[in-house]
Amino acid sequence: MRYLPQTKESRKSMLDAIGVSSVDGLYKDVPGAAFIDGLADLPLHAGELEVERTLSSYANENHAAPDGPFFLGAGAYYHHIPASVDHIIQRSEFLTAYTPYQPEIAQGTLTAVYEFQTFIAQLTGQDIANASMYDGATATAEAALMAMRLTKRSKICVGNALHFDYRAVLKSYIGNHEEAAIFDGEPDEETACVIIQSPDFYGQPHGYEAWRKKCDETGALLIVVINEIISLGLLPAPECADIVCGEAQSIGIPMGFGGPHLGFFACREKYVRQMPGRLIGETVDEDGRRGYVLTLNTREQHIRREKATSNICTNQGLCALAFTVHMALLGEDGFKNLAKLNHEKACKLANAVTEINGVKLLNESFFNEFAIELPKPSKDIVAALADKGIIAGYALDDNQLLLTATEMTSDEHISAFVAALKEALS
Amino acid sequence: MTAEHKITERLSPESHDGNRGLHYEENLLWEKEHCDHPGVDLPQAENISLRTGLPERGAIGLPQVSEPQVVRHFVRLSTWNYSIDHGFFPLGSCTMKHNPRLNEKIARLPGFAHAHPLQPAETVQGALRVMYELQEWLSELTGLPGVCLAPAAGAHGELAGMMTIRRAHEAKGQGHRKIVLVPDSAHGTNPATAVICGYTTRTIKTSETGRLTIESFKEALGDGGDIAGMMVTNPNTCGLFESDILEISKLLHEAGGYFYCDGANFNALVGKIRPGAFGVDVMHINLHKTFSTPHGGGGPGSGPICVTDELAPYMPVPTVSHENDTYRLEYEDERPESLGRLRGFVGQFGMHVRALAYMMSHGADGLKQVSEDAVLGANYILSQLQNDFHVPFEGPCMHECLLTDKGLKEKGIQTIDIAKALCEYGYHPMTIYFPLVVNGAMLIEPTETESKDAMDRFITVMKSIAEDAQNGDADKFHHFPESTPRKRMDEVKAARQPTLRWRETS
Numbered sequence: 043m044r045y046l047p048q049t050k051e052s053r054k055s056m057l058d059a060i061g062v063s064s065v066d067g068l069y070k071d072v073p074g075a076a077f078i079d080g081l082a083d084l085p086l087h088a089g090e091l092e093v094e095r096t097l098s099s100y101a102n103e104n105h106a107a108p109d110g111p112f113f114l115g116a117g118a119y120y121h122h123i124p125a126s127v128d129h130i131i132q133r134s135e136f137l138t139a140y141t142p143y144q145p146e147i148a149q150g151t152l153t154a155v156y157e158f159q160t161f162i163a164q165l166t167g168q169d170i171a172n173a174s175m176y177d178g179a180t181a182t183a184e185a186a187l188m189a190m191r192l193t194k195r196s197k198i199c200v201g202n203a204l205h206f207d208y209r210a211v212l213k214s215y216i217g218n219h220e221e222a223a224i225f226d227g228e229p230d231e232e233t234a235c236v237i238i239q240s241p242d243f244y245g246q247p248h249g250y251e252a253w254r255k256k257c258d259e260t261g262a263l264l265i266v267v268i269n270e271i272i273s274l275g276l277l278p279a280p281e282c283a284d285i286v287c288g289e290a291q292s293i294g295i296p297m298g299f300g301g302p303h304l305g306f307f308a309c310r311e312k313y314v315r316q317m318p319g320r321l322i323g324e325t326v327d328e329d330g331r332r333g334y335v336l337t338l339n340t341r342e343q344h345i346r347r348e349k350a351t352s353n354i355c356t357n358q359g360l361c362a363l364a365f366t367v368h369m370a371l372l373g374e375d376g377f378k379n380l381a382k383l384n385h386e387k388a389c390k391l392a393n394a395v396t397e398i399n400g401v402k403l404l405n406e407s408f409f410n411e412f413a414i415e416l417p418k419p420s421k422d423i424v425a426a427l428a429d430k431g432i433i434a435g436y437a438l439d440d441n442q443l444l445l446t447a448t449e450m451t452s453d454e455h456i457s458a459f460v461a462a463l464k465e466a467l468s
Numbered sequence: 469m470t471a472e473h474k475i476t477e478r479l480s481p482e483s484h485d486g487n488r489g490l491h492y493e494e495n496l497l498w499e500k501e502h503c504d505h506p507g508v509d510l511p512q513a514e515n516i517s518l519r520t521g522l523p524e525r526g527a528i529g530l531p532q533v534s535e536p537q538v539v540r541h542f543v544r545l546s547t548w549n550y551s552i553d554h555g556f557f558p559l560g561s562c563t564m565k566h567n568p569r570l571n572e573k574i575a576r577l578p579g580f581a582h583a584h585p586l587q588p589a590e591t592v593q594g595a596l597r598v599m600y601e602l603q604e605w606l607s608e609l610t611g612l613p614g615v616c617l618a619p620a621a622g623a624h625g626e627l628a629g630m631m632t633i634r635r636a637h638e639a640k641g642q643g644h645r646k647i648v649l650v651p652d653s654a655h656g657t658n659p660a661t662a663v664i665c666g667y668t669t670r671t672i673k674t675s676e677t678g679r680l681t682i683e684s685f686k687e688a689l690g691d692g693g694d695i696a697g698m699m700v701t702n703p704n705t706c707g708l709f710e711s712d713i714l715e716i717s718k719l720l721h722e723a724g725g726y727f728y729c730d731g732a733n734f735n736a737l738v739g740k741i742r743p744g745a746f747g748v749d750v751m752h753i754n755l756h757k758t759f760s761t762p763h764g765g766g767g768p769g770s771g772p773i774c775v776t777d778e779l780a781p782y783m784p785v786p787t788v789s790h791e792n793d794t795y796r797l798e799y800e801d802e803r804p805e806s807l808g809r810l811r812g813f814v815g816q817f818g819m820h821v822r823a824l825a826y827m828m829s830h831g832a833d834g835l836k837q838v839s840e841d842a843v844l845g846a847n848y849i850l851s852q853l854q855n856d857f858h859v860p861f862e863g864p865c866m867h868e869c870l871l872t873d874k875g876l877k878e879k880g881i882q883t884i885d886i887a888k889a890l891c892e893y894g895y896h897p898m899t900i901y902f903p904l905v906v907n908g909a910m911l912i913e914p915t916e917t918e919s920k921d922a923m924d925r926f927i928t929v930m931k932s933i934a935e936d937a938q939n940g941d942a943d944k945f946h947h948f949p950e951s952t953p954r955k956r957m958d959e960v961k962a963a964r965q966p967t968l969r970w971r972e973t974s
Contacts, residue, residue, distance in 0.1 A: 043830070043833075043834050043837060044829070045565075045566055045568060045760075045829065045830070045834075045916075045917055046834070046837060046838070046841060046916055046917070047917065047918070047919035047922075048841050048844075048916070048919065048920065052919070052920040053841070053844060055920065056844055056845070056847075056848040056920060057844070059848055059851050059852065060844075060847045060848060060850075060851045060864070061851070062847075062864070065840045065843065065844050067864070068843050068844065068847050068864040068865075068866075069709070069740075069741075069843070069866075070864065071708065071709035071710075071711040072709050072741055072746075073713070073714050073746060075714070075745055075746075076714075076741045076742060076743075076745040076746040077740065077741055077745075078739070078740055078741065078742055078836075081739070081832040081833055081836060082608050082609055082739055082832040082835070082836070083608055083832070084605060084608055084609075084827075084831065084832040084835075085828065085831050085832065086831040086832060086833050086834075087829060087830055087831035087833055087834040088828050088829060088831060089829075090570050090829070093570065093574075093825055093828045093829050094570065094573070094574065096828065097574045097577075097598070097821070097824070097825055097828075098574070098577060099594075100579070100594035100595075100597050100598055101574070101577035101578070101579030101580050101594055102579055102594065103579070103593045103594030103597070104579035104580070104583045104591065104592050104593070104594040104595050105583070105587065105591035105592070106578040106579050106581075106582040106583055107578075107582040107583070107584065108578055108582055109578075112584075114584045114586060114587065116586055117586075117812060117813075118584055118585060118586070118813065120582065120584070122510065124507075124508055124535075126507075126535060126538060126539050128576070129539070130539070130542045130543070130546070131764075132572060133542075133543070133546045134551050134552075134553030134554070135546035135547065135548075135549040135550075135551050135553075135554070136546055136549065136551075136764070136765055137551070137553075137567065137572075137762045137764060138551040138552040138553045138567050138762050138763065139549045139550065139551040139552075139763065139764070139765040140557065140559055140562060140564060140763045140765070140766070140896070141763070141765065141766035141767075142765065142766065144550075144887070144891060144896065144897055145954065145957045145959075146888070146891050146949050146952040146953070146954050146955065146956065146957065147548075147549065147550040147891050147896065147949075147952050147953075148548070148549055148550065148765070149545070149548035149549070149953050149954055150545040150546045150547065150548040150549035150765075151549055151765035151766065153494070153496070153545050153548070154542065154545055154765075155765075155766075156496075156968075156969070156970070157496060157497055157970070159968055159969050160496075160498070160969040160970045161530070163968075163969045164528055164529055164530060165528065169969075170968045170969055171968075171969070173766070174767075176620035176621060176624060176768075176811060177620065177811055177812045177813075178812060179809070179811060179812035180620065180624070180810070180811055180812075205812070207809060207811075207812040207813060208812065210808055210809035211808075211809045211810060211811060211812065213808060213809075214631070214784070214807060214808040214809055214810055215810075217631075217807070217808070218631065218634070218664060218665050218666045219666065220666065246521075247520050247521055247522050249522060274525070274528075275525065275528075276518070276520060276524060276525055277520055277522055277525060278522055278523060278525050279525060279528075289812075296581040296582055297581075297582060297583065297584050297585070298575075298580065298581055298582075298583075298817055298818045299580060299583040299584070299585050299592065299595045299813075299814065299817040299818075300584075300585030300812070300813030300814040300815065300817050301585075301620070301768070301811075301812075301813060301814065301815055301816040301817050301818060301819075302620075302767075302768035302770075302816045302817075302818050302819060303812070303813075314966060314968070320766065321966075321968055322968070323962040323963070323966050323967055323968050324962065324967040324968075325957055325958045325959065325961045325962035325967075326957070326958050326961065327954040327955040327956060327957050327958070328947065328955040328956045328958075329955055331954060331955075333954040333957050335957045335959050335962045337959065337962040337963050337966060337968075338963055338966060340963070343623070343656040343657045343659075343660035344655075344656035344657075344902075346656075346660070347656045347659040347660060348659035348660060348662065348663045348669055349663075350656070350660040350663075352660070352664070353623045353626065353627060353657050353660035353661040353664055354621075354623055354624075355621065355622060355623040355656075355657050356621050356622075356623070356766045356767040356769055357766050357767050358767045358768045359763075359764045359765040359766035359767040359768070360762070360764030360765060360767065360768060361764075361767070361768055363542075363764075363765065367538065367542055369530065370497050370507065370531065370533065370538045370541065370542075371506065371507035371508045371535060371538050372506055372507070372508050372530075373503070373506035373507060373508075373530055373531060373532030373533065374506075374527070374528060374529070374530040374531070374532050375505065375506050375532060376506030376507070376508045376510070376532070377506075377528070377530055378525075378528075379506075379510060379512060379513050380508075380510060382513035383510060383511065383513045385513075385516075385518065385519070385520065386513050386514060386516055389516060389519055392519075406521060407519050407520050407521030407522070408519060408520070409520055424588060425588060428587075428588045428590070428591055433584065433587055433591070436586055449510055449511075
């Protein structure tokens, strides 16, 4: 009970002050049948040491990325996180603050998120960005809903290989609108938006000009999805898009078995009033000093209720802070170097694996991720290598395998992987 | 001009050096001197020829500063924030309780922090076990057997819950049910969620006792043939338990509707009362409220849903199952009636770890004490302030108490002024102007992690504010707070001329 400050005496003196004899007197509106008889059927309280011991034993049952060669990506990436990032986000003032509803005593969070919005706008080549979204998949679904509101159309065109989770989440969200539909291919006059992922799910980077032209011809909006944000240090910015959204986990946030991650959402300024999510804006205080506030909340649920642009109530505040600290540490040169380093490692990996007999590179081009074809079923290969402590990538259908390299990938990792792969294929 | 004045002028806030004592000014990253090397020294990439198939990106315009400057920048910014570690944070319906650092330590163990969600299941048994056990704890505490941990936040849990209801109706040929009943006291997310799910809302009126009545419910229900369900927070947003909830849920069920319970106020019930036992069919749980995962300045949260056996087939995927000593994720192929995915991967796993560490620490006995101490604290504050502020509804309350500015407003001092006075006196204000059903609402939730001493100090400050307000020094109140890093902010300007990012010209 180390988290409870009350004593027997303080409880009694409060009961006396209220004028009831026991705490149960305060639950008089609750029907008797709803009470738990005695205690819930769960373990009793445990000390800090005991909890740490139990949960550490669970953690030790997992294979973690630092435990061996690691080539898995597919929407969540293993990257270096500078020590200062975790130090800053564990500061009480950031970690244990609430959503900045009272700007006079929340300028720390507000200023940092304003910097986050600026970073995202710069990286995506867009005018503005919001304070973040749950993850890349929900950001993409919200982007499609926003395009439906703006165009008053209800068909969603998926132009290339979109991450399977993003597509599934999009399908669930769109399913709430009876007239809405998702289709693959090219936009027509009824299309609300075209969704292009780059690099796509198989790691292939895409240019946007041809899609921009098709959108202009049909009146659809162009949504660009990025799920490896480090690629924006090397690949051209999707400046011509109407909305750019996706996943920013790669900067400052561990893979964490899938979350929390960091969705981002950027768009052109003219669409701001249809944007989902929180926005921080600059203003001044009573003395004319610069400061920041949550703004344009007439779009939001707590004001608009059933007319809100989305039901979102928070962002991924602390993850956005981690991203902002990491970006500040990287700076222009560091970010571009990181992107190049990723690409360089992927080139090395591609060269090494394609030297193996029967292994074929499927991508024309790539950033830090690409698909290969193997002479054997990829699921079997992934399982065989996992037994040797190598996380071999994501098994696509049949004999195809999706591989990722990052700045964490060493030459030794690549050699060990190639040797193990050769053996598994022989 | 005196020397003091010269210094003040030279060190104006515009120069970003207007520091006083421990109050620091700080400029933005983009306004700092550009350093010729970054704050991170990864190996330098070789200049290999690119295989991206696209031209290399040019200058982005990112700022560049050294590591010491970055650390100092964010530490200085942090000093402008109030937090639960600073002091009492009585924000109603938000459950700002102590965030144990043990949970942070455990979430950062490499086996949790650096595991990938698509690794083979046999390499992540420990992570799946955490999720499975969390499902079991939530199920036992709510009395609702089906649990899905995927939703990323409270509002996302609402969406998951209401989509589950919609899916169930469609599966039973009841897809024509399109109306959701929502009390006028509900959180704004409730009606917003209902509409996103393709529903129309109909309002249930709160009575003068701050509760729903069987009459008002029946009036909203009508013959019930078009009702998909109701979204009710219990305890409600006035801090009161809905005393007719058994009868109301029975009427709803008879009419063919489902009861969605907003779990924002579960801290009043945890370990002591099971929502499944007062008729709830589906409920979201805010791990960042009841189960102490940090609010982080606005996320990440986590909003698992708990549902009845009847609704379990329809809830989102994935869920974790346990057979033959093995844990694994179940997807659509095994749960074909599921509404599908609502988030990438498995959900906010890091929050699942923290919440489980918290639950194990408290145990069944500690969690029951959490509820009791939370309810006791709120009633204690109510008992001490009821003569100083207007109390719209008679107590006892549950884990939060509701006051209003009636009687002070007439002196020119409103709820917003009382909130800003609290900022001046070193507190985060309570929730203000919510619920909407009373004018000038002030909703105070102390949580179980405040000592009596901390509450007494807060009570003293509130009494002083009430007395000052009664004395009618409205002008002083209108300029609060004065000692904070910034005074009252011009929110109208921010909305009229939105500036949402730094630009070189600005």
